[in-house]
Amino acid sequence: MSGRETKTFVVTRFDPDRDEAPRTQEYEVPVRGDWKVLDALNYIKDEVDPTLSHRWSCRMAVCGSCGMQVNGEPKLTCKTALREYGERVEVGPLANFPVVRDLVIEMDGFMERLSAVKPWILEAKGAAEVEGPHRQTPDELAAFKQYSMCINCMLCYAACPVVANEPDFLGPAALALGHRYNQDSRDHGASERHEVFRGEGGVFSCSYANECSEVCPKNVDPSKAIQQAKLLNVLDWAKGFVVPRGGK
Amino acid sequence: MRARVDAMKSSRPPRTRTADPTPPPNFWRRGNYLPYIAFGSCGLLLFAVGFGLLRLVWTLGSGDPAAWNAIFESYGHPLYLAFHAFALVALTWFTFRFFRLFPKTQPPKLGPLPRPPDSVFLLGLGGAFFVATTLASLVLGGALP
Numbered sequence: 474m475s476g477r478e479t480k481t482f483v484v485t486r487f488d489p490d491r492d493e494a495p496r497t498q499e500y501e502v503p504v505r506g507d508w509k510v511l512d513a514l515n516y517i518k519d520e521v522d523p524t525l526s527h528r529w530s531c532r533m534a535v536c537g538s539c540g541m542q543v544n545g546e547p548k549l550t551c552k553t554a555l556r557e558y559g560e561r562v563e564v565g566p567l568a569n570f571p572v573v574r575d576l577v578i579e580m581d582g583f584m585e586r587l588s589a590v591k592p593w594i595l596e597a598k599g600a601a602e603v604e605g606p607h608r609q610t611p612d613e614l615a616a617f618k619q620y621s622m623c624i625n626c627m628l629c630y631a632a633c634p635v636v637a638n639e640p641d642f643l644g645p646a647a648l649a650l651g652h653r654y655n656q657d658s659r660d661h662g663a664s665e666r667h668e669v670f671r672g673e674g675g676v677f678s679c680s681y682a683n684e685c686s687e688v689c690p691k692n693v694d695p696s697k698a699i700q701q702a703k704l705l706n707v708l709d710w711a712k713g714f715v716v717p718r719g720g721k
Numbered sequence: 722m723r724a725r726v727d728a729m730k731s732s733r734p735p736r737t738r739t740a741d742p743t744p745p746p747n748f749w750r751r752g753n754y755l756p757y758i759a760f761g762s763c764g765l766l767l768f769a770v771g772f773g774l775l776r777l778v779w780t781l782g783s784g785d786p787a788a789w790n791a792i793f794e795s796y797g798h799p800l801y802l803a804f805h806a807f808a809l810v811a812l813t814w815f816t817f818r819f820f821r822l823f824p825k826t827q828p829p830k831l832g833p834l835p836r837p838p839d840s841v842f843l844l845g846l847g848g849a850f851f852v853a854t855t856l857a858s859l860v861l862g863g864a865l866p
Contacts, residue, residue, distance in 0.1 A: 489738040545745045568748075570729045571739035579739050581731035616829045630729060634754070637724035637744045644729075656829065681822065682757045700826030708832070 477503040480555065482513055484525065485565035487572050495565075495572060498522075510550040510564065511539050514576070527576040534690055537626030540567050541576050547631035549690045567631040583627055586643045590651030590669055595662025607659040620653035620698050622691045629685035629695050641674030645685035645695035648676055652698040655705065667709040676702045756818070763815040770808055820846045 479501055487495040500521055502513045511529055518525045527550075529539040534552040541550050542565040544558060555562065570578035629645035630636045636644050643651075651670065655663040670676045676699050685695040724742040748754060780788045795801060824842040829835070859865040 487740045489740075492740075495740045495743075542745060545747065546751065547745070568745045569724050569742045571735065571742055573735070573737060573739055579729070579731065579735055581733060581735070582729040585731055631745070634744075634748070634757075637728055637742070640725055640727040640730060680757075680761065683753055684757075687753060697825050700822075701828040704826060704831075705828050 477505055479503050480513070480558070481561045482517065483561065483563045484514075484517070484576070485572075486525070486575050487566075489574060497563075504555050506556060508555045510541075510543050510548065510553045510555055510558075510562065513555060513562070514550060514564065525576075526574045535624060537624035540626040540628045540631070541565065542568055542631065547628035547688045549626055549628065552690055567627055569631050569633070569636045570627070578627075580627070583625075583630065583644070583646075586647040587625070587650065589643060590647050590654075590666055591662060592647070592650040592654060594654060594657065594660045595665060597661035609658055613658040616658075617653045617656035620649050620656070620693055620695075623650055623653075623693045623695075624691055626690060628688045628690065632684035632688040634682050634684065635678055635680060639674060639678055642678045643669075643674050645679075645699065646693075648679070648702060649693060649695035649698035652702040652705075655702065663705075664709060667706050670702055670706050671710065676706055679703075759811075760815060760818055763811055766808055766811055766815075769804075770812070816850060820850065 482500045482502055483497050484500060485495050486492070486498045500517050502516055502521075504513055504516075509532075511532065514525070514527050515529070518527070527539070527541070529551065530536040531538070532551045534549050537549070539550045540547060542548070542563075543550065543553055544563050547567060550564070564576065566572045566576045566578050570580075570582070573579050623646055625646060627646065633642075633645055635642050648670065651666045654660045655666055679696070679699045681696060681700060683696045686693075686697065689695060724744045726741045728742045745751065749758070777792060780792055796805075820843065823846060824839040827836050827842065856865070
């Protein structure tokens with residue numbers, strides 16, 4: 474095929490009905506110069522082996538569905554250019570997650586961790602009726618905007634050594650999102666989230682490896698959020714000795 | 722190293738049989754893992770140096786000049802010299818890395834006060850490091866009592 478280069482894709486396969494453990498399968502793919510890793514996977518699915526399972530949706534690094542290990546590193550496959558790799562490209566499911574099938578990971582554990590930090594605005598009682606719309610200055614927005622860019626792609630979980638070793642750890646994305654709401658001037662639930670943050674698997678389980686921030690495709694910098702949350706958590710804990718819980 | 726089999730597991734049983742989680746291959750050679758592990762390992766070094774200092778204080782408290790002198794003589798042993806040279810290099814690196822990471826950990830607002838710029842943290846922490854090192858050098862050099 475003209476204008477195309479053939480690369481070998483070593484893809485992790487796992488069929489829960491047949492395989493005892495994941496195995497690898499090789500595919501020769503004629504790739505175009507502008508292809509992303511996801512394009513090659515879609516080619517395999519459409520043209521070579523329709524039994525291959527992988528998640529994807531938007532193709533523009535917004536939906537966070539197509540996170541996989543590419544040559545051992547967690548990547549959004551729709552954003553990862555194939556020209557960055559040599560003749561042989563290894564693609565596997567995200568590390569540190571149970572695997573449902575082939576390149577598809579089990580997400581329920583992540584969703585539980587996410588909801589544990591209450592990632593929504595917690596209103597002060599009666600605030601909505603009394604105060605009307607919440608106004609926010611650009612500075613107030615800037616305090617949390619970076620952390621609101623998370624697309625829940627879970628690459629940070631695949632990179633984190635604590636996630637691999639501490640099953641209760643809430644993990645980078647969930648903690649960063651909790652911190653994002655704690656920094657939001659419209660939110661009144663910081664004390665509630667701090668209780669979760671200082672519990673089992675909370676912010677103090679993080680040992681600041683910083684790998685989450687290294688792999689984040691949206692530059693959210695979850696490790697920065699978690700370290701900041703640690704300090705604010707200690708201040709909230711200390712405040713509890715002088716101001717009753719729920720006080721301001 | 723292996724990931725724990727219960728890493729990122731849900732509290733509910735999975736709908737189908739799942740394969741166990743695996744860590745990235747050769748993860749410890751990638752990215753920032755080596756400096757991260759070295760930084761954490763410096764805790765053991767701090768532990769060892771701390772015990773050395775406790776030994777000194779304990780001996781000082783015992784009021785026995787012979788024991789005190791014996792400790793200082795032991796510091797001339799090549800192994801001790803090598804250990805202290807290594808500790809000096811490692812803990813200096815540890816300190817600089819700590820000072821580099823510290824400003825990132827400060828939230829945009831601390832109560833009602835805005836977060837000072839990074840340069841303030843770096844100047845403050847670097848200044849403290851400089852003053853402590855100078856004082857220690859003067860004391861150990863005999864310039865101060």
